[in-house]
Amino acid sequence: MRGKLDFELQLKKIPLQFKTKSDFATAEGNNAAWICICGELLVGRSYxxxxxxxxxxxxxxxxxxxxNPDSKKKAFDVVEF
Ligand SMILES: [Zn+2]
Known part of the structure; x- marks a missing residue:
């Protein structure tokens, strides 16, 4: 049995497409976070x-x-609809 590890999550920028403009969201795995047009902090997931x-x-x-997910179900982009 190995000891417990403490991983640093790898955050990445992904495209965020509002109806009126483009920006960026932050993603980690299936999860994404972004700021709404109105200023609210939001989270979502691709799976x-x-x-x-x-x-x-x-x-x-x-x-x-x-x-939206990529082929591995990881967060690929965020689109307002
Ligand atoms: Zn809002």
């Missing part, structure tokens, strides 16, 4: 269990976003 999909709705302004 949901059993093949279902999911989206994020801003609790402040009701804008909706989807975190």
């Amino acid at each position: 949901f269990q059993f093949g279902d999909t999911c989206y994020t709705k801003c609790p402040n302004c009701q804008r909706r976003y989807r975190v």
Whole structure:
């Protein structure tokens, strides 16, 4: 048995496409975080269990976003829809 390791997560910038402009979100694995047009900090994910999909709705302004996956189900981009 090995001891427990403490991994530094690898954050990366991914494209964020609002309806009106482009920006960047921060992603780690299946997860992404970004600032809504209204200023609210949001989170989302590119993968949901059993093949279902999911989206994020801003609790402040009701804008909706989807975190799209790449071929490995990791967060690829975030699109307002
Ligand atoms: Zn908002």
